[in-house]
Amino acid sequence: xxxxxRQAELAKRTEPVLGSLTTEQKxxxxxxxxxxxVKRSEDIISANKEDLERGAxxxxxxxxxxxxxxxxxxxxxMAEGLRQIVELPDPIGDVMEExxxxxxxxxxxxxxxxxxxxxxxxxxxxVTVDAAGLCLKSGNAVLLRGGSSALSSNSKIVxxxxxxxxxxxxxxxxxQLVASPDRSSVDEMLKLxxxxxxxIPRGGRSLIQNxxxxxxxxxxxxxxxxxxTYLDETADPExxxxxxxxxxxxxxxxxxxxxxxxxxxxYAEKHLADLADKFITAGVELRGCAAAVELAPVxxxxxxxxxxxxxxDYILNIKIVGSLEEAIDHIRQYGTMHSxxxxxETKEHADRFLQEVDAAAVYVNASTxxxxxxxxxxxxxxxxxxxxxxxxxxxxxxxxxxxxxYIYGNGQIRE
Amino acid sequence: xxxxxRQAELAKRTEPVLGSLTTEQKxxxxxxxxxxxVKRSEDIISANKEDLERGAxxxxxxxxxxxxxxxxxxxxxMAEGLRQIVELPDPIGDVMEExxxxxxxxxxxxxxxxxxxxxxxxxxxxVTVDAAGLCLKSGNAVLLRGGSSALSSNSKIVxxxxxxxxxxxxxxxxxQLVASPDRSSVDEMLKLxxxxxxxIPRGGRSLIQNxxxxxxxxxxxxxxxxxxTYLDETADPExxxxxxxxxxxxxxxxxxxxxxxxxxxxYAEKHLADLADKFITAGVELRGCAAAVELAPVxxxxxxxxxxxxxxDYILNIKIVGSLEEAIDHIRQYGTMHSxxxxxETKEHADRFLQEVDAAAVYVNASTxxxxxxxxxxxxxxxxxxxxxxxxxxxxxxxxxxxxxYIYGNGQIRE
Numbered sequence: 001x002x003x004x005x006r007q008a009e010l011a012k013r014t015e016p017v018l019g020s021l022t023t024e025q026k027x028x029x030x031x032x033x034x035x036x037x038v039k040r041s042e043d044i045i046s047a048n049k050e051d052l053e054r055g056a057x058x059x060x061x062x063x064x065x066x067x068x069x070x071x072x073x074x075x076x077x078m079a080e081g082l083r084q085i086v087e088l089p090d091p092i093g094d095v096m097e098e099x100x101x102x103x104x105x106x107x108x109x110x111x112x113x114x115x116x117x118x119x120x121x122x123x124x125x126x127v128t129v130d131a132a133g134l135c136l137k138s139g140n141a142v143l144l145r146g147g148s149s150a151l152s153s154n155s156k157i158v159x160x161x162x163x164x165x166x167x168x169x170x171x172x173x174x175x176q177l178v179a180s181p182d183r184s185s186v187d188e189m190l191k192l193x194x195x196x197x198x199x200i201p202r203g204g205r206s207l208i209q210n211x212x213x214x215x216x217x218x219x220x221x222x223x224x225x226x227x228x229t230y231l232d233e234t235a236d237p238e239x240x241x242x243x244x245x246x247x248x249x250x251x252x253x254x255x256x257x258x259x260x261x262x263x264x265x266x267y268a269e270k271h272l273a274d275l276a277d278k279f280i281t282a283g284v285e286l287r288g289c290a291a292a293v294e295l296a297p298v299x300x301x302x303x304x305x306x307x308x309x310x311x312x313d314y315i316l317n318i319k320i321v322g323s324l325e326e327a328i329d330h331i332r333q334y335g336t337m338h339s340x341x342x343x344x345e346t347k348e349h350a351d352r353f354l355q356e357v358d359a360a361a362v363y364v365n366a367s368t369x370x371x372x373x374x375x376x377x378x379x380x381x382x383x384x385x386x387x388x389x390x391x392x393x394x395x396x397x398x399x400x401x402x403x404x405x406y407i408y409g410n411g412q413i414r415e
Numbered sequence: 416x417x418x419x420x421r422q423a424e425l426a427k428r429t430e431p432v433l434g435s436l437t438t439e440q441k442x443x444x445x446x447x448x449x450x451x452x453v454k455r456s457e458d459i460i461s462a463n464k465e466d467l468e469r470g471a472x473x474x475x476x477x478x479x480x481x482x483x484x485x486x487x488x489x490x491x492x493m494a495e496g497l498r499q500i501v502e503l504p505d506p507i508g509d510v511m512e513e514x515x516x517x518x519x520x521x522x523x524x525x526x527x528x529x530x531x532x533x534x535x536x537x538x539x540x541x542v543t544v545d546a547a548g549l550c551l552k553s554g555n556a557v558l559l560r561g562g563s564s565a566l567s568s569n570s571k572i573v574x575x576x577x578x579x580x581x582x583x584x585x586x587x588x589x590x591q592l593v594a595s596p597d598r599s600s601v602d603e604m605l606k607l608x609x610x611x612x613x614x615i616p617r618g619g620r621s622l623i624q625n626x627x628x629x630x631x632x633x634x635x636x637x638x639x640x641x642x643x644t645y646l647d648e649t650a651d652p653e654x655x656x657x658x659x660x661x662x663x664x665x666x667x668x669x670x671x672x673x674x675x676x677x678x679x680x681x682y683a684e685k686h687l688a689d690l691a692d693k694f695i696t697a698g699v700e701l702r703g704c705a706a707a708v709e710l711a712p713v714x715x716x717x718x719x720x721x722x723x724x725x726x727x728d729y730i731l732n733i734k735i736v737g738s739l740e741e742a743i744d745h746i747r748q749y750g751t752m753h754s755x756x757x758x759x760e761t762k763e764h765a766d767r768f769l770q771e772v773d774a775a776a777v778y779v780n781a782s783t784x785x786x787x788x789x790x791x792x793x794x795x796x797x798x799x800x801x802x803x804x805x806x807x808x809x810x811x812x813x814x815x816x817x818x819x820x821y822i823y824g825n826g827q828i829r830e
Contacts, residue, residue: 016770016771019770099792101790101791101792107791114803115773115803193628197802197803198803212608212631213631214631216628216629216630218633218634218636218802218804219633220804221633238826239825239826243826243828246829247828250828250829354821355431356431356435358530358819359819360819360820361819361820361822362819362821362822363822363823363824364824365823365824365825365827366520366823366824366825366826366827367828367829369828370520370829371820375829376522376820377514377516387633388613388817389529389612389633389635389804389805390804390805392818392819393818393820402803402804403807404773404774404775404777404807405777405786405791405808406769406777407776407779407785408779408781409778409779409780410654410781411654411657411658412780412782413657413658413662413665413784414661414782414784414790
């Protein structure tokens with residue numbers, strides 16, 4: 001048996017215990033984990049230094065090194081994240097439906113943990129803590145596979161979490177970190193049917209696509225966001241400016257930021273030149289269709305692949321359309337079913353856009369940046385699902401659960 | 416573009432219309448489909464004859480030929496199935512949650528169709544009608560890929576359904592049948608990410624495993640059932656006999672039939688010999704562990720692979736255990752997370768079994784044969800999910816839906 005299967009087996013054995021823990025027991029463990037992280041922050045920072053030195057030597061970019069770096073403050077933030085999970089309602093054990101059949105069978109549908117959750121992510125040590133905390137609160141065991149350049153940090157963090165769990169009711173084996181830095185450990189996880197119940201990839205497009213294309217274990221696809229905002233003929237100019245600026249520049253690196261602004265021709269003729277100047281002033285590079293370039297020469301011509309690119313950067317595509325239908329068609333062609341917005345004062349147009357655009361979250365007159373577990377009031381999330389099964393949009397604790405039918409009989413048989 | 420992609424594209428284009436249909440429009444279409452099947456039954460039967468002749472010539476077994484065969488009565492039953500779907504509540508458009516955020520955003524989570532559903536199945540023409548009807552009522556387009564030996568029947572059925580839809584509000588393109596009998600058409604479907612939103616395999620183990628192992632499109636795994644019934648120390652003998660006989664022989668060929676009976680040693684010592692005789696009398700071949708053979712010599716010794724076999728036949732494994740834990744461990748090792756039962760008069764044992772056994776449906780004192788959409792009161796089902804994401808257990812119409820967040824703002828931006 002391979003090392004990963006052995007770890008999966010250890011984790012899987014904890015499932016009956018995990019599924020039976022009380023909310024109090026889980027919360028005690030989360031608080032113990034939070035305290036231990038803070039108490040052991042020096043050790044974690046020194047393990048993190050090893051990763052940073054190795055990363056710098058191997059030529060990691062400064063932005064990657066920044067994501068990887070830990071300090072007292074960031075460790076405090078990770079601990080605070082665990083404390084926030086304590087505050088979230090425990091989904092396990094909820095009776096979702098209960099009914100009695102004419103033959104007297106009592107059927108109860110209860111919320112149960114999924115079982116063993118695999119998380120594949122990049123060199124962000126905070127995901128280690130975050131994922132472990134969310135899985136624990138939802139009664140799941142977790143097999144973590146973080147980016148190899150964060151391996152020293154992740155190993156130390158999991159060591160600290162295991163020590164913290166030793167004094168609680170939660171079996172330490174419930175949290176497993178894949179210790180192999182090889183790519184083959186990812187390949188093996190993707191095929192662990194019978195051990196892993198689901199894999200959730202968290203990271204960039206290539207990581208997610210590798211998981212989606214090659215996993216035989218069920219996957220929840222997350223993250224990729226080519227989000228559009230459509231300024232309709234009757235858009236209110238003040239709202240349009242505020243919403244599009246926010247959607248683009250409040251945090252361009254995230255999946256719910258706007259990548260393409262679609263503008264109705266009649267609105268563009270009046271407002272595009274001004275709007276384009278404001279984006280330029282804010283440091284945003286603009287790329288547009290021929291009609292956009294003509295209306296505002298500060299816009300560079302866009303190439304075909306630009307419409308299909310998630311920039312995560314200070315770059316914005318601008319597309320001029322002649323109708324609502326054309327806007328919806330563009331989104332159907334290039335969108336990633338994440339978050340899409342219409343700015344309009346025409347209720348019929350809003351209703352039609354919301355109904356026909358196929359995305360996890362569809363907005364009228366608000367920034368797409370709100371697609372987020374905290375902003376929806378769900379608390380911490382394990383990711384944002386961009387596929388249509390199991391969970392769609394921000395995934396809070398209930399997305400980490402399954403269901404089970406409990407059936408109470410008294411000798412009933414099927415006739 | 417390949418023929419299958421072209422069909423998927425045609426089906427996908429119907430999604431906005433399908434998602435906006437009223438319940439009445441969908442029901443009218445279902446009734447028109449039902450009437451057309453009956454009216455055109457001669458044509459369907461003659462197309463079916465072609466399949467049967469080809470099948471007989473190529474040496475299909477008589478049981479496969481029987482599954483494939485259509486007659487007036489079976490076509491009436493398919494039509495009746497569609498009429499029953501008319502009676503089911505329409506899940507689309509349900510507001511599942513609605514809340515207002517402190518910033519004034521109104522967030523509404525609504526039930527929407529999944530989009531384009533792929534069904535891969537064997538040579539059972541009734542699945543063509545069944546799947547088309549369930550997908551239509553839930554607002555989904557469907558790409559059907561039936562067994563190649565039913566191709567003439569399926570083509571004629573879909574032709575009849577298309578003709579029936581011509582006079583309704585439902586676009587005929589919403590139902591697509593893959594016309595290629597090659598295995599490569601299945602391979603292509605499995606990789607149709609971006610077109611297909613989900614694939615549901617319906618059939619035997621090898622069909623399902625091929626889909627699970629090779630699809631990059633999300634899959635809902637269905638069907639495989641190695642179901643156990645555990646007779647606890649305090650099982651009531653009358654209930655034990657009634658439940659186990661029903662679970663084994665009421666219909667041995669289905670996934671929720673019992674394959675292995677687990678018996679506590681102290682119960683076995685008193686009752687196994689008698690119970691074994693009853694099974695033998697009913698025509699059931701018995702295979703057991705050494706302890707079982709010793710208690711009842713009519714039982715043949717079981718081989719290791721027997722415990723992992725879904726017989727779907729008049730064969731039953733019998734395993735003697737010394738404790739509830741041992742029974743649960745056996746199920747954990749060999750079960751397929753479908754339906755598992757304990758027969759006991761001890762409430763603590765029942766509670767522990769229900770809590771710790773990981774399956775879609777867990778029973779106390781009732782036959783596992785009840786795991787079924789009709790028996791649960793859900794009406795027709797698209798399959799029984801044996802995995803833990805999206806839907807678990809019998810999948811009625813709600814399992815064919817996704818959700819979408821509608822967010823209503825008034826210029827809100829994220830600070």
